[in-house]
Amino acid sequence: MDDKLMEMKKEYDNIPIPEELDFVVRQAIKQGMNQQMKNKKNHKKLPKKLTAGVAAAALFFVVGVNTSEPFAASVKDVPVIGSLAKVVSFREFKEEDKTYKADIKVPALQGLENTEFEASLNKKYMVEAQAQFEAFKEDMKYVESVGGGHIGVEGGYEVKTDNDQILAIERYEISTSNGYSARQFDTIDKKNELLISLPSLFKDENYIYNISNNIIDQMIANYKKDSSNYYWVAGIVEKPEEVSFVKIDRNQSFYINNEGKLVICFDKYEVAPGAMGALEFIIPTEVIKDDLESNTYFK
């Protein structure tokens, strides 16, 4: 028996260590440290200096539809001026080597009346993509310095919604080597040419709780249906220290879909094990209707 155990232990000790391990661990630590610096709640992966500038530029357009009563009321009557707006591929950052691969596509908006607004968004997308590419080059340098290895990053965008009223764009970044991924969303009101922020849709902060409770209900229902749908939420995980979703951030990622429903988005690892991937929850309008500032966008 002891011999058998020794043999098993030997087999265990001989489990080969893949060369990527070091890189995967460093990446995870880097993410962890970054997250810690940015204070757990802020999930945005953009560098600080860049968000501040972009936020300032975008702020001007966000203040709006729902803050002034007459403005909101007039929305329905505005003729469709923004419907020419569309998304095009602007440019692509590429790096192609045997072991290092980067492919980052940058979206750009065209056809908005308000060219200043259009330019500010396009600039944001460009800066984001550049930051991703820079980060990739940094990683490449690091990997090279420790003797080489495989790394890859893919960036791109997807138009989630495009109708008379709403244009929603997702930008994503996926590491093809360690499974890390992050997404950003913009929901644009085409008629009024403004960027919709989550808090701007609601009268007060009550939406945070109503939406969060609905998401938790959905998670538990999914889990009950099939226990492989696993989320780090109270009611599913056994130990309190494993709970990582309590409520959404007031600026949680979101978009409005083609059916006029609010969709709340989470990055991979944000609320569930990595195997669950990035997650989206469609919030029934019933759940938020009392909190909404106006009914303009939702059905």
Next chain:
Amino acid sequence: MNKTDLGTNIADFVMQNKEKYYRLAYQYVQNRDDALDVVHDAINKAFSNMNSLKNPEYIRTWFYRIVVNTALDLLRKRKKLIVIDDEILSNLDTGMVDKYENVDLNTAINALPEQYRSVLILRYFEDLKLDDIAEILNEKVSTVKTRLYKALQILRIDMIEEVNK
């Protein structure tokens, strides 16, 4: 100790012990990509739940627990985890052993129900004390002992079978 120090502590600890935890993860999930995923997920969880580490001295058992739980999460997701109750298990002791002939030792361990597998791996492969294992698995020491005994019992039968062949 403030949060940044704790973060640095975790980072250092993980860097120093990464191979150990990779092997542990691998023993559960049995393939390289999933094992890397488990290590990655576990580090992520360690940072986002660092408040649950009351005393930095316990970092070792604390991180073991995270890795084991993360690996089990993944297996759950992959549906390789078969929950076996005690009755079926006692059947395993007697009749169902030849199911494992022609398989290597690690496969025999993986065929063990999760609760037995964890104690066996932690005790014999990671050389941990029963107290520590109890802490990691959040069980009483006596429970760990019982499971370990049971695990050995199951495997012994298994292996005699293999020897006799």
